[in-house]
Amino acid sequence: MAKTDKKKRADIVAKATDLYWEKGFHGTSMRNLQEVIDIRPGSIYAAFGSKEGLFKEALQHYAQQGLQHLSALKENSDSPLAALKQFVKSAVIDSQMQAPSGMCMLAKTISELTEDNADLLSEAKRLLTIIEDSFASTLLEAQQMNEIPSHKDCQQLARNLQVQIMGLRTYSRVNYQPEIIANMIDATFLALQQNT
Amino acid sequence: MAKTDKKKRADIVAKATDLYWEKGFHGTSMRNLQEVIDIRPGSIYAAFGSKEGLFKEALQHYAQQGLQHLSALKENSDSPLAALKQFVKSAVIDSQMQAPSGMCMLAKTISELTEDNADLLSEAKRLLTIIEDSFASTLLEAQQMNEIPSHKDCQQLARNLQVQIMGLRTYSRVNYQPEIIANMIDATFLALQQNT
DNA sequence: ACTAGATATGAACACTCGTTCAAGCTACAA
DNA sequence: TTGTAGCTTGAACGAGTGTTCATATCTAGT
Numbered sequence: 001m002a003k004t005d006k007k008k009r010a011d012i013v014a015k016a017t018d019l020y021w022e023k024g025f026h027g028t029s030m031r032n033l034q035e036v037i038d039i040r041p042g043s044i045y046a047a048f049g050s051k052e053g054l055f056k057e058a059l060q061h062y063a064q065q066g067l068q069h070l071s072a073l074k075e076n077s078d079s080p081l082a083a084l085k086q087f088v089k090s091a092v093i094d095s096q097m098q099a100p101s102g103m104c105m106l107a108k109t110i111s112e113l114t115e116d117n118a119d120l121l122s123e124a125k126r127l128l129t130i131i132e133d134s135f136a137s138t139l140l141e142a143q144q145m146n147e148i149p150s151h152k153d154c155q156q157l158a159r160n161l162q163v164q165i166m167g168l169r170t171y172s173r174v175n176y177q178p179e180i181i182a183n184m185i186d187a188t189f190l191a192l193q194q195n196t
Numbered sequence: 197m198a199k200t201d202k203k204k205r206a207d208i209v210a211k212a213t214d215l216y217w218e219k220g221f222h223g224t225s226m227r228n229l230q231e232v233i234d235i236r237p238g239s240i241y242a243a244f245g246s247k248e249g250l251f252k253e254a255l256q257h258y259a260q261q262g263l264q265h266l267s268a269l270k271e272n273s274d275s276p277l278a279a280l281k282q283f284v285k286s287a288v289i290d291s292q293m294q295a296p297s298g299m300c301m302l303a304k305t306i307s308e309l310t311e312d313n314a315d316l317l318s319e320a321k322r323l324l325t326i327i328e329d330s331f332a333s334t335l336l337e338a339q340q341m342n343e344i345p346s347h348k349d350c351q352q353l354a355r356n357l358q359v360q361i362m363g364l365r366t367y368s369r370v371n372y373q374p375e376i377i378a379n380m381i382d383a384t385f386l387a388l389q390q391n392t
Numbered sequence: 393a394c395t396a397g398a399t400a401t402g403a404a405c406a407c408t409c410g411t412t413c414a415a416g417c418t419a420c421a422a
Numbered sequence: 423t424t425g426t427a428g429c430t431t432g433a434a435c436g437a438g439t440g441t442t443c444a445t446a447t448c449t450a451g452t
Contacts (some may be wrong), residue, residue: 024308026222030440040401041441051440103307107366111299111307125370137270159367162381167363170303173356174321184359226410236431237411243429247410393452400447408439417430422423 008096009047010061012037017058022100024112025055025120039130051158063127066091067134074138081142084135086191088161092168092185094177102173106131107166132162139192149195157192164188205243205308206257208233213254220297220308221251221316252319257302259323261286263330276337277344281385284357288364288381298369302327303362328358335388345391353388362382 015037020028030051034041048054069090073083096102109124136158143149149156164185172181211233226243226247244250247385262391265286269279281314287305299307307318338344360381368377 023310024220024222026220027308027310029438031438042443043400043401045441046399108307110369111304111366112222112223114219114297128370159371159376159381163221163360163363163367165363166366167359167361170307170362170366171359173306174324175355180355185358225408227408238413238432239430241411395452396450398447398449401445403443403445405442406440409437410435411435411437412435413431414423415431418428420425420427422425 010043012039012047013054013057013061017061017105018100019106020055020058021062021105026053026112027115034149044060052117052120055120058119058124059106059109059127063131066131067189070134070138073081077149079142080138080145081189081192083183084138084142084161085191088165088185088189089182091165092172093181095169096172096176096178102176103169107169127160132158132192135161161188201270208235208240208243209250209257210252213239213257213301214296216251217258217304220304220306221313222322228258234306241246248313248316250318255316255319255323257301259327262327266330266334270334270337275343276334276341277357277385279332280334281381282340282356284381284384285378288368291365291376292368292372294372298341300367303365321328324358328354331357344388348388349390357384 016033019033021030030044031106033054034044035118037044044054067113070083072085074080077083077086090092093105101108103193106124106128109120110128113121113124115121136154139148139154139157139161143150143154148154168181168184212229215229215232219228226237226240229250230240233240240250244253266279266283269282270276273279273282287300297304302320302324303351305316306324309317309320311317335344335350335353339346339348339350346352346388363378364377
């Protein structure tokens with residue numbers, strides 16, 4: 001019973017995440033959500049309290065999904081750097097056609113919201129920081145395996161990567177040219193390994 | 197009379213731009229706009245047709261503003277590259293505190309909207325392309341003055357710059373550290389000039 | 393099979409949304 | 423001074439917003 005409840009709840013959050021991700025916080029109405037999830041308003045409010053409450057859980061679900069994807073890729077590879085590169089390519093290139101939006105949901109949220117929704121804004125920032133940290137520790141693993149010159153600052157490299165991903169995902173929406181984007185990612189990772 | 201009308205209209209567009217820029221298309225209501233501009237609904241609809249019509253003009257106003265800023269900087273400098281760098285720094289760093297939003301309004305629009313507002317979306321893309329072209333021609337000027345190695349592809353460099361700016365402006369909203377951001381911009385422009 | 397507690401339902405609430413339009417006002421030509 | 427063309431006004435429209443809650447339904451323990 002408890003298990004069923006948890007599964008149901010997770011299912012609701014997953015569907016809500018996709019809709020919020022596509023249309024944004026202000027662009028998504030509770031009626032939209034109710035139709036897509038096939039649930040009545042009372043149930044949402046009993047479980048999540050408000051439109052903001054559900055959005056907050058959607059953000060968390062989104063971030064966790066991303067982190068899990070990265071660690072899955074790392075497990076299937078003996079090069080942390082190659083895993084990271086694959087992660088970036090799938091986030092930037094594949095998600096442009098497959099995902100609800102080509103944008104990173106966290107970046108999209110940070111772009112959209114103002115201090116009128118300070119809670120959601122700071123939650124999105126917090127989650128992005130966590131992701132940046134997981135980039136940094138992946139890069140550190142790569143460094144320990146001599147994939148990256150030892151004098152480089154992995155926190156700084158993670159920052160650069162974060163900037164690059166955000167830029168590329170936005171740019172890809174303007175100009176979707178997979179090969180060119182792929183080349184830019186290759187160049188970014190080549191620079192990581194170089195000695196200057 | 198015609199002059200006064202044009203000035204009035206431009207004033208309305210300028211105020212609308214700032215509000216839309218801050219709150220986004222869906223986050224801004226016509227009531228918000230009416231209050232900020234101090235105008236009655238009928239007048240807006242007579243002049244712009246719809247919420248979308250006004251937003252479209254706001255996008256155009258925003259883009260034109262940016263292009264004018266860049267060419268003003270170029271006139272006050274004999275190095276196109278230095279002017280461009282100053283433009284980037286002011287867009288990424290200064291606008292974080294001063295402008296309605298730290299984001300580029302065009303990127304923000306592209307991030308927010310879906311095909312439900314195809315007109316606005318493609319207008320934002322079109323304007324961003326124009327801006328990228330003006331980066332490219334600025335870089336070409338720099339190349340002709342030997343500020344940039346002659347074998348580099350200025351269109352490609354402009355693309356990189358666009359990606360970098362979009363990324364940095366989003367990242368700055370998460371983590372506003374002006375010196376670090378400034379260093380990253382310096383590094384980007386140093387790489388432009390280098391011979392690899 | 394019965395009952396008590398939890399959960400789901402969907403009509404309804406107060407409010408805001410984008411938009412319209414008849415009536416009033418303004419400013420210039422004759 | 424008067425006529426008229428065009429702009430401004432603000433009340434009003436129907437539809438949609440996020441949210442609530444009394445009622446109906448379901449579930450689990452006896």
